[in-house]
Amino acid sequence: MKLTRVSSWLLVKRVAIAGILVVVLLVPQLFSTFFASSIGVQSLVLGIAAASIIFLNAVVGMVSLAQTALYGVAAYTTAKLAVDLGVDPWLAALVAVGVTVVVALLFGAVASRSEGIYFLMITLASAVITYYFFSQVTAFGSHEGINGVTPPALLGKPFVDPTGMYYGALISSVLIYLLVRYLRRTPFGYALQGVRDESIRMRALGFNVPLLRTAAFAVGAFIAAIGGVLLVWYNSSISPGTIDLTRTIDLLTIAVIGGLGRLEGAWLGALLFTVIQTYSPRYTDRFETLIGLVFLAVVLTSPGGIAGIAGSLDRWVQRRLAGRTA
Amino acid sequence: MAASPPDARALRVRGLSCRFGGVKAVSNVDLDVAGGERRAILGPNGAGKTTLFNLLFGEIFPSAGQVEVFGQDVTLIPARKRIKLGLTRTYQTSRLFPLLSVAENIYVAVLGAEGGHLRPLRLHRDDEFRARAQGIASRVGLSDRLDIVVGSLSHGEQRQLEVALALAGKPRIMMLDEPAAGLSPAERGSLTDLLLSLDPAVTLLVVEHDMDVALRVAQRVTVMHEGRVVAEGTPAEIRGNQLVHDLYLGRPRGSAEEPHARR
Numbered sequence: 001m002k003l004t005r006v007s008s009w010l011l012v013k014r015v016a017i018a019g020i021l022v023v024v025l026l027v028p029q030l031f032s033t034f035f036a037s038s039i040g041v042q043s044l045v046l047g048i049a050a051a052s053i054i055f056l057n058a059v060v061g062m063v064s065l066a067q068t069a070l071y072g073v074a075a076y077t078t079a080k081l082a083v084d085l086g087v088d089p090w091l092a093a094l095v096a097v098g099v100t101v102v103v104a105l106l107f108g109a110v111a112s113r114s115e116g117i118y119f120l121m122i123t124l125a126s127a128v129i130t131y132y133f134f135s136q137v138t139a140f141g142s143h144e145g146i147n148g149v150t151p152p153a154l155l156g157k158p159f160v161d162p163t164g165m166y167y168g169a170l171i172s173s174v175l176i177y178l179l180v181r182y183l184r185r186t187p188f189g190y191a192l193q194g195v196r197d198e199s200i201r202m203r204a205l206g207f208n209v210p211l212l213r214t215a216a217f218a219v220g221a222f223i224a225a226i227g228g229v230l231l232v233w234y235n236s237s238i239s240p241g242t243i244d245l246t247r248t249i250d251l252l253t254i255a256v257i258g259g260l261g262r263l264e265g266a267w268l269g270a271l272l273f274t275v276i277q278t279y280s281p282r283y284t285d286r287f288e289t290l291i292g293l294v295f296l297a298v299v300l301t302s303p304g305g306i307a308g309i310a311g312s313l314d315r316w317v318q319r320r321l322a323g324r325t326a
Numbered sequence: 327m328a329a330s331p332p333d334a335r336a337l338r339v340r341g342l343s344c345r346f347g348g349v350k351a352v353s354n355v356d357l358d359v360a361g362g363e364r365r366a367i368l369g370p371n372g373a374g375k376t377t378l379f380n381l382l383f384g385e386i387f388p389s390a391g392q393v394e395v396f397g398q399d400v401t402l403i404p405a406r407k408r409i410k411l412g413l414t415r416t417y418q419t420s421r422l423f424p425l426l427s428v429a430e431n432i433y434v435a436v437l438g439a440e441g442g443h444l445r446p447l448r449l450h451r452d453d454e455f456r457a458r459a460q461g462i463a464s465r466v467g468l469s470d471r472l473d474i475v476v477g478s479l480s481h482g483e484q485r486q487l488e489v490a491l492a493l494a495g496k497p498r499i500m501m502l503d504e505p506a507a508g509l510s511p512a513e514r515g516s517l518t519d520l521l522l523s524l525d526p527a528v529t530l531l532v533v534e535h536d537m538d539v540a541l542r543v544a545q546r547v548t549v550m551h552e553g554r555v556v557a558e559g560t561p562a563e564i565r566g567n568q569l570v571h572d573l574y575l576g577r578p579r580g581s582a583e584e585p586h587a588r589r
Contacts (some may be wrong), residue, residue, distance in 0.1 A: 075372070181384075181482075187437050187452075190426075190430065190433065190437060191434065191435050191437065191438075193423065193425065193426060193434075194423050194426075194434045194438075196425075197422070197423035197424055197425055197426070198421045198422060198423055199421070200385075200421055201417070201421035201423075201491070202434075202438070203385075203404075203405050204383065204385070204405055204408075204409070204415055204421075204438055205409065205434065205435050205437075205438030205439070205491065206406055206407070206408075206410070206438035206441070206493065206495070207406060207438050208407035209406070209407060251371070307471045
């Protein structure tokens, strides 16, 4: 008796998740062009960027404020290569991801000997340096940024027909999700989790903790870079305003609302953020206040964010069902 | 002294000192431990036992003195490289990976000793490592707790896992910092049995407050007080040592000899 109730809940849950996945899969067919583009593509791209924050926090225990800047490095490199040098967009993207990882290795090498709030401050410093670099250097258009970036033909024109762009971002998101899941179960992933839990013990066990942190930071940058490439293709331009401190805090807000402990939270937080950002101007011009209230509500009810709420709801229902028949 | 072959002596310490500002936490310590010896280090709180451990393990570096492990000067070799020399240790307050399972904790320790932990691919030796982790778990009596998340283990089980992590590194010298801290009498008994069952070739250094554990396991005992070594001998000698009694139990008021000169 007890088993059937709980297992029927598990079935309901599976059907619900499958339903959500089907909707996510058919967004370009089910919704308007505007929705698929402004909500669909945007939240997937922001989700990828937020996923780089959550990966670093959940697996290695490092909260980084440099992820917006790093995705800016990828976006700027893509734009510079494609617009000014006429490089093929795919090649430009590949180089951009590589450049971002190298920059992250430098930033990471500096930051990796610290932890906690000190790590956070050093990554913030890297973010500010990156912002000023791109807003001052004329080769990158200084305040104007770089305009006229066209995505590869395969992805189409995001505002006319977002289908290609949407699936590009969706496939990237799924691959990143699977990559992190896989990585957690490798020796490297276990070493990172050890660093997260007890870095002094890890050193005694023979691990090079700063090196592991730096490598993890590079993996985080790789994820953020994919977001940056998609971002610049989607917006067809990049300017310093896209990587300033406000955007840095926006991305952290997305990660916290979604849930810093679970990777899927990145996309949940990004979706909620994008929906509020897109539709709130119809009702109020106080977007910042609104998102602040949502942030407070989520943080006060669940430290694990939306992903955490979903998890505890699931456990609560299971307990109730098991308890009532017992 | 100079005649003994280098490998007969696992540990040779000369003039080891460590200052924290004005405090001399460890002061001019000499220590010789033979290979395979079981040595207990006793002393009241603040005697410098844990600082000595941190110095021997390279987690902090001394202000003076020298540490040799199997004849090699290791004074300035950082902690993470000491596992290659056969040195492993445990901590006074458990330092475990609370979000990972028991099996995963020991697996990480095996990985650390074997290297290759930057490899983002599953290792072909993974099965071997996991089997080794299981073997170690059963040696410390945790084989039925393999899949339990460490954060939800009892304190006693966490202390057993501490020893397991030190065993995973194939140690030649194991340093245990108060392994019995907070254990029940029954748990102390099984810990003592575990320590007595270790490979006799492994050199054991145990900091311990619990005399029953320390004096049963140890062949020789070093007593520290205020950063200095104040006595050394067999457990029987130490049991009969008046100075040690005074340090641990206090002296009758007005007795003539001051065991530790205070400034």
